Amino acid sequence: MSYTSAFSALVIGASGYIGGAILVELRKKYPDAVITALVRSSANNDALRGAGANTIVHADTKDHAAVKDLVSNVDVVFNTADADNFELTKAVIDGLTERTKATGRRAILIHTSGAAELWDDGEGYANPTARVRSDAVEDDIASIPASALHRNVDDLVFEADRAGHLSGYIVAPSVVWGAGSGPIHRTTFINGLYVSLAQAFKRAVVIGDGSNIMATVHVDDVVSLHLLLLERGLSEKDLQASPFAKFYIASTYDQPTKDVIQVVTNFFHDKGLYPSAQLESLSLAEAVKLHPWAFVIAKNTPMKAERARAVGWKPLHVESVVPHIAEGLEPAFVQAQKQV
Incomplete structure (x- = not known):
């Protein structure tokens, strides 16, 4: 059973810098989608509705049972809340695993991680001998040390994708800059x-x-990559791909x-x-x-952001x-x- 334009999506962190911008662009691109925003406070309800949220759920991301229950009822999750929140990500994966079982098609997770897991041990000096990892080379991603920042959480996504519980994409932005287009003004x-x-x-x-x-990247280009990966997930292009082939570095300069x-x-x-x-x-x-x-x-962030461009990402801010x-x-x- 393939997806239609009326899929359901949950944006975790919809009042945030990246999550808010994703909400806005998601609504523009998919007017028929049923979008839920998960936030902690009701203070920004009007702004979130104006940006395109059909439903707003107020819950603490520490309430893992509530998160799992909410996630189990949607087709797509954008998790922009916390790249290092292991228990939150586990609850999201558990919920999407249930969704996959219930619908017979792989639910989609687009998880915002960070290029910090590609850092070297720099102390303020260039490192010309550092291993440069490319996201287009699966072994470069597979061999990132388990001790690297964000890696324990990313491994949850890799494992769930490998098991067929979901279709998991990871976006690893470098230093993000620019004024976000989300409904609540946030700074990076x-x-x-x-x-x-x-x-x-x-x-x-x-x-x-x-x-x-x-390494740097504009927030608008980070958002456009998230939406490109959603398009790939909905079309089920990557069901046979390795989990490491769904890891995308977002960086332009x-x-x-x-x-x-x-x-x-x-x-x-x-x-x-x-x-x-x-x-x-x-x-x-x-x-x-x-x-x-x-x-x-x-x-230093010794890396090459090549995979996204190979599948059609066209960042606008390369300066x-x-x-x-x-x-x-x-x-x-x-x-x-x-x-x-």
């Missing part, structure tokens, strides 16, 4: 981190010499981190948070003493993030000021 994680680092460092800091490579950090530094210097815009080099150990998440800006940094930082800075 990296902007909030830059503000938090600025508050902790209190001066212009680069880890190492900043030559490590930061590689940038030396120092280029980004200098613009970030100029922004905070202009705001009066830094006494100077002259970068001071710290070791990774020194930086993480000031902020435990400082390691994020010290890594450097550098000219756009200030516009993204401003709302995160304003929000942080409100919380002081």
Whole structure:
């Protein structure tokens, strides 16, 4: 039994940065789809309905029984809530497994992971000898260490797909930037981190010499990849494919981190948070003493995002993030000021 345009879908994290944008574009592309939004609060109900949600369910993602029950009644799940939430992902998979058994066709999971599982052990320096993994090479994905960030959760999706319990796609975005098109204005994680680092460092800091490579992608292109994979899932093109052939890196531009950090530094210097815009080099150990998440800006991401382009992904934003940094930082800075 194949899918029709009136399939049912659940967006977990529909009030978020990526999930909200997926909701908007999903409704545009599939006007007959029955879409449910899973969120914790009723505060944004009107906005979610306006964006295309037929039904809004309020539940804590820690209520795994409720999540499983909800998921078991839909054909498609977009899980954008938390790339590291093992129990949530297990509940989603259990629910979709029941859906597959009930309908006789494989339910579809499109899981938002992250390219952090492809990081090297960089400490602020380029690593020209690092193994470069391509998502078009199955062994490159299969051999990612079990200890890598997000990997234990991704393995759940791989195993469920291999067993035929669902058709599981994984999207691993690099650093995401840009103004999301979701119904509730959100800023990307990296902007909030830059503000938090600025508050902790209190001066212009680069880890190492900043030559490590930061891979980036625009949020609109992340969303378009999710929708492309939904199209593949609905058409059942990949039922015989290896689970590792359904792992997609979303990345469009590689940038030396120092280029980004200098613009970030100029922004905070202009705001009066830094006494100077002259970068001071710290070791990774020194930086993480000031902020435990400082390691994020010290890594390289040695990877090639090839599979998506091979199946028709056409990202529109393939430029450097550098000219756009200030516009993204401003709302995160304003929000942080409100919380002081």
